[in-house]
Amino acid sequence: MTSAHPNDAQIRALYAQFLDGWNRRSGAAVAAGFADDGDIVGYDGSHHHGRLSIAAHLRQVFGSQPTQTYVGVVRTVRPLATDVAVLMAHAGMIPPGGNDLDPRLHTVHTMVAVEEDGRWRIALLQSTPAAWLQHPAAREALTQELRGLLTPQ
Numbered sequence: 001m002t003s004a005h006p007n008d009a010q011i012r013a014l015y016a017q018f019l020d021g022w023n024r025r026s027g028a029a030v031a032a033g034f035a036d037d038g039d040i041v042g043y044d045g046s047h048h049h050g051r052l053s054i055a056a057h058l059r060q061v062f063g064s065q066p067t068q069t070y071v072g073v074v075r076t077v078r079p080l081a082t083d084v085a086v087l088m089a090h091a092g093m094i095p096p097g098g099n100d101l102d103p104r105l106h107t108v109h110t111m112v113a114v115e116e117d118g119r120w121r122i123a124l125l126q127s128t129p130a131a132w133l134q135h136p137a138a139r140e141a142l143t144q145e146l147r148g149l150l151t152p153q
Helices: 008-023 027-032 051-064 136-147
Strands: 034-041 047-049 069-081 084-094 107-116 119-129
Touching (some): 008 027, 008 084, 008 107, 008 119, 027 034, 027 051, 069 136, 084 119, 084 136
Antiparallel strands (some): 069 084, 084 107, 107 119
């Protein structure tokens, strides 16, 4: 077991900021948490480098199509170095116009955070599909856990 990161709360807040920006469909809000030279690897494998590129890409995505809403749960935040940490989270997605998670769209978020001038920034955020096709009981358990995080409408 690894020890918790001393800046655990700040790093978790950075991930929450990412989810909030995505759910508000704001490319600028999502990109604001990234380092100038940060990277994002999307659920579909697309890659964008640099805060400005990330913002521009997400503006285009949000402006051209409906997007899923994320619900996430942080699993770990651990130090890699004094000014570097990795956060692992599971997230579910609610399809546009829906009110429930689609278990086929679960994802693992891996976020590498770096401290720059006293502020934590995302150096890399990668979404990896987590359909767990060979583990339906685990997928269902994750679905139920994430549903527990949904606020009643």
